[in-house]
Amino acid sequence: MSTFKIQDCHKETIKGICNSFENNPGELISILHKIQSEFGYLPEDIQREVAKNLKISVAKVYGVVTFYSFFTMTPKGKHPISVCMGTACYVRGAEKIVDELKDQLKIKVGGVTADGKFSLDCLRCVGACGLAPVVLIGEKVYGRVEASQVREILDSYVD
């Protein structure tokens, strides 16, 4: 994984986003949401830049980033995979699906494949409990997934 080096154009983007919230530290979470949707993740350099704009400490920004599970400091794969680990999916066998994905992709939960194609995460309830167990790849929802289908689903992502 290459380390993120912040460029001047990135600084401009961050400044613009902070400005749109009037550099109000109370809006830190909204600001981080915006920046993450822009950059895909929140590496250290970006956090420093946000802290500078809002005139708060980097520790404060880092504290918030690491507190909330929605924020991530590592980039996701091209096709981010999320397995629902809500209780309904759990009792209908989501654990087996996670094990199968870990085996097939040879990564841990939270990891990214070496080629950056897939990343694997668990999430809490997408609310499609009628389709349990549920796997999300990008925006696409796969319902009633069985471990034996995992290979086929992964193969359908060619690029």
Added chain:
Amino acid sequence: MAQYKMHLLVCAGTGCRASQSEEIIVNLNAELKKQGLQYDAQVVATGCFGFCEKGPIVKILPDNTFYTQVKPEDCAEIISEHILKGRRVNRLLYEDPETRKHIEDSKHMGFYQKQLRIALRNCGFIDPENIDEYIARDGYAALGKILAEMTQSQAIDEIKKSGLRGRGGGGFPTGIKWEIASKNKADQKYVVCNADEGDPGAFMDRSILEGDPHSIIEAMAICGYCIGASKGLVYIRAEYPLAIKRLQVAIAQARDYGLLGGDIMGSGFSFDIELKYGAGAFVCGEETALIHSMEGHRGEPTVKPPFPAEKGYLGKPTNVNNVETFANVPVIFLKGASWFASIGTEKSKGTKVFALAGKINNVGLIEVPMGITLREVIFEIGGGIKDGKKFKAVQTGGPSGGCLTEKHLDTPIDFDNLIAAGSMMGSGGMIVMDEDDCMVSVAKFYLEFTVEESCGKCAPCRVGNKRLHEILEKICAGKGTEDDLSYLENLSKVIKDTSLCGLGQTSPNPVLSTLEHFYDEYLAHVKERICTAGRCKALKLYTIIADKCTGCTACIRACPVAAITGEKRQPHVIDVDKCIRCGACYDKCKFTAIHVQ
């Protein structure tokens, strides 16, 4: 407004959208046009019908026909047969699992017969992105009535009389909460709607926001009037993109109609709503943590008092209610507090929405009067246990709740009875488990969640839950001892007594309730090293049933550690000492010759 003879209601909730309901809407519209019926029938994208098990759902009015598991390619037939010729498409009707008969009218479906939909009154009925449809269902009439006819204290009294209690988990009387906030004097007060639904397996708040966002806006405005607040905030999970979008649309429409903003309906009362996004932290369901999160901080709870009603968002008096609580408010004013109070039990009035899931035939979102029994919910509405298995337990209240068993099936469900039984109402998750579920694993599953979601501020919750989880892991791995069981119980009690907020005070409940009701199962894990449900990998014992084994060698080839031996066409044998209990042989065997204990 155009007049249509028929309406085709298509569920556009998250569950049904995941199984192509958007394509169905497109196809239905295209077919109507193709067959020249676009002025006779209208397709409406609605919120959730609740019957997620059989989605996508298409319901046709006025005859209440309820089509299930509709596919985009079925649309042409629905239009040409049902709409044009008036003949139902039988193969798409819901089939009663017992009588095997097709049910034409949804009113006769077991799933709906015992339900009473108050909070969900408009879900699956109106187009949530059209304010006119909400208004046509008496929307904003309650707000108008209060602004024109009632004083603040009269309105608060009405809520108090109704007996409405908070639906987010705590069950605190809503009217009293409003009264406290109204009495605190300040230049600015806030109304907050807690839409940070984090309980895994519960999705009622999302369904209400997706299916009936205006009811929340109206209720928040009513609350604003009652407590003297001009600002409302909805704290919503960023993981709910559809709910966020529908809420934004609804807020913009309400502003356009003058139902939000300055001088609403010429009453002099001003109120507006803003969205604040959560970022995935279960603890933010706790109101002080939620408020800190809205202020841009880590969502850590603080000691109460001061309560948010005294010192909340930005230090101002703040009233926090959950989505479902708000959804009940407008109806109380329209139909009267005494009507609402006539439903339910002595201390729990009205209805409760439950997300019914797990090993049950009819997974979905249901709303039932308080006081209904678990048996009615599971076996009548839920249609019983999946695949004819045996009922084992039902988990209510999510990670803060507990497991209830067979002996609780006839207990009337309300706030107090559930607590007395060692569980709680929580936000309304209801997960049904069958004989294949290991209760130790279930407790472990919830603790895993708590460990991950504990904010770490206080030691009992941060360290204690971690220890609980480690012991449960040890037991599931076949390394537990009998001493561990009493240690689990003691530690659980300490965590409950000493934690700072609701999360830690309730997090050991899944352990305590399973220990109480399934002590034998725990004992089997630590003494005989057996997982009776066969779920704990390390405790499984695989053997080959000689009579069934054809000697095909498939299992020998599947075994990664060469623990299986035997000649071709002769029964094979598993070497128990070599076996790593991976289950590969079990999955591979076509003749069900592998026995798991």
